[in-house]
Amino acid sequence: MADLSTQTGGIRSPNPFWLASAPPANSGAQIQRAFDAGWGGAVWKTLGTPIQNVSSRFGGHAIGNARGAGFNNIELITDRPLEVNFREIAETKKRWPHNPIIASLMVETREEWREIIKRSIDAGADGLELNFGCPHGMCERGMGSAVGQEPAVNERITSWACEFSTVPVLVKLTPNVSDIVPHGMAAKRGGAHGVSLINTIKSIIAVDIDRFVPEPRVGSLSTNGGYCGAAVKPIALHMVAALAREPGFGLPISGIGGVRNWRDAVEFMLLGSSTVQVCTEVMLRGYRVVEDMRDGLEEYMHSKGFTRVQDMVGKAVPAFSEWGDLDMNYETVARINADTCIGCQLCIAACHDGAHQCIHPQEGTRVPRIDESECVGCNLCQIVCPSPGCITMDRVDNGHPPATWNDHVNHGATLRPKKGSH
Amino acid sequence: MPAEFPVERSETAFTDYKLPLSPAQAAVEAGRCLFCHDAPCVTACPTHIDIPQFIRKIANGNDRGAAKTIFESNILGMSCARVCPVEVLCVGACVYNDLDEPPIQIGKLQRHATDRAFDEGWRFFKAGAPTGRRVALVGGGPASLAAAHELRRLGHACTIFERRDFLGGLNTTGIAPHKLKADRSVTEAAWVLEIGGVELRTGAEIGRDVSLADLERDFDAVFVGIGLGADSRAKVPGEDLPGVLGAVDWIERMKLGDAGLAGVRRAVVVGAGNTAMDAARELLALGVPQVTTLYRGTEDAMGGYAHEWRAARVAGVRAEWRAVTTAFEGAGRLERLRCVRVDEARTPVAGSQFTLEADLALLAIGQSRLGAVLAGLKGITVESGIVRVDAHGFTGRPGWYAGGDCANGGKEVVNAAAEGMAAARAIDRALAAGGGIGRKEVPRG
Structure with missing residues (x-):
């Protein structure tokens, strides 16, 4: 049978399916249940100075009978105390030593980065993911996509992280740019070991046509949120492929954006992703969706004669032309x-x-x-x-x-x- | 009008055979529709409702628009949604049948939209500017109701002559109650006439209470929609015994009052058309333990729809094929039917006599035709009791039109609605062009 184990930027995983940094990866208890269900790795809900969230936080885009074909959220990074998160990372690593935990991080100053990276690695994180992508709430505070949209800032903070880190560093890129390539190159210059993309797309998911307020509604107001889910896959595939074929880029890619099943995952892999990250499908249906992701991928690899994940990564990139x-x-x-x-x-x-x-x-x-x-x-x-x-x-x-x-x-x-x- | 019927009637024991869709189910089902181009379901519908369009409106949360689309083509869309044999019309034509997927449940979706229109009290149509022309509608069934509504939209004054004291015709008195009950039909008739400007003369029978000459004198045009008459007789000895009834007659009793089934343990329905299928299922449902249909032909040759017979068989109806009754017998009331097998030429097979014990026999072998009432009018052709009309319902005598069972020999409610609508438009064109009663008829095309 095919070997599903893989790695992105030196972060080894028993299979390519990671929980993306998001609500399904909010706590140790959740991530341990996810590993129980068969997930390969998890990118912990972004750590930083804990915030406070609003009600409500999510919006769904239904297409015909398909609820949640698109999805958005205005939730921010973790709202739990850092020491609790780090304690749970340590507990989870103890129980699941072979499943990578990647700490997603978002802070401001060089000293804050040094501090949070040290604490993450001390807790047992197998890798770091720098959240330069969040398009709502945090960017107004000079973080998230405010970093990802400025190659020079991206490069500088990436270089700090790489300086402080003893584990691989992935940079999570925002799609809210006209061309993804300069941003990937900035991460590379900063010393990143890999990139993950896409983060969510700036969006208004819907408008309540009776109340005349966009969704999700917080009292009488709303705000723009991050768009994700199945409907964003074509945008994500393009950005992944644009970096994968860029001469001189060459960093490993963890693909994100609308992965619902093994078939979507295969497409991301053929365009250069060595792992994929999933959030929305888990939010809509729970961790057990991973069973068919793994099973279907294995069947596909067997049918194509691929024995290792690396055999298929990037196989469609040469066919992506001008x-x-x-x-x-x-x-x-x-x-x-x-x-x-x-x-x-x-x-x-x-x-x-x-x-x-x-x-x-x-x-x-x-x-x-x-x-x-x-x-x-x-x-x-x-x-x-x-x-x-x-x-x-x-x-x-x-x-x-x-x-x-x-x-x-x-x-x-x-x-x-x-x-x-x- | 509904108050005229007893609240407790035999038919009120029935629940819907085809259950309505919940709003969520309707949304899912509507979402399955492919929105075919030149859709086969529309072609299959006698009233040519724009089915893909109304379904798309349901899918998009516009039930009111869906109802409007339906009623634009068929003002009796509420009852047709329940009564239509969709299996052989729109649903039977759905392209999903060829994809081996379940066809769209068009009837149920139409019911979803039209029931909602009734529940919410939605109104869509206004009478047209008065033309000063008067049209008589003879008979108050589906054909006349559809015609009257269209004529009112076109601004013509209407008068309906109905021999009974309620409207709806066979929709009120004859539809299987697991599809539609009498009060719902009467409610629909009242809803249709809310367009206003329709004078009602109930208890008025043509030829008895109102003469053809009266009509010719008082109106610019006449639409005849008088349906069919009494159940045909078997013409065998003993059919006057108590316990032998016409099926249409019994169904009407069952729908409007008491079915009179006390003590009935075994019943035979003679015939295998849709009236026979309905009656047999209704007898079983009302508690008659043993119900048998008796038909002179084979199962393949039966007049009733295959899906109706399937449902009857599943419900427990038994059948005797290729057999006829030769006598109804009993001491003072029906006790048994003498029967004999027949061959392909319907000749009795020697030695094949048998007896069916029965407390009740319903004759469902057809209904009399009423066209003769018009036979005296020059220009109108009546053949075997059926009024001859062209595609627009025109009889050949200026100003005289007909539609529904009296002109088509007995079809579905939806056919009557289509024919009434077509005749109304033809009448409007004829009147606008100077035609009508006592005038030279003008081209109607």
């Missing part, structure tokens, strides 16, 4: 399998109203007809089709050799005639 390097002469058309078509004609509506008007009704049958001479191969019909495998995007040999936009612009390569531009 638009100008895509082959413009690669041509596909949609085809409908009449045997599995159920006649819903969602493809007609989608193609007519949202694409290139090449799918048409036919007399005497509910199965639509595709005008391949007009089909641009956009995929929309396949995306809306509810019948698995019914619409396929088939490659068409148009006789044109591969040519990219860059080839065309720089070397005059011939592009195939445009379709669907009537």
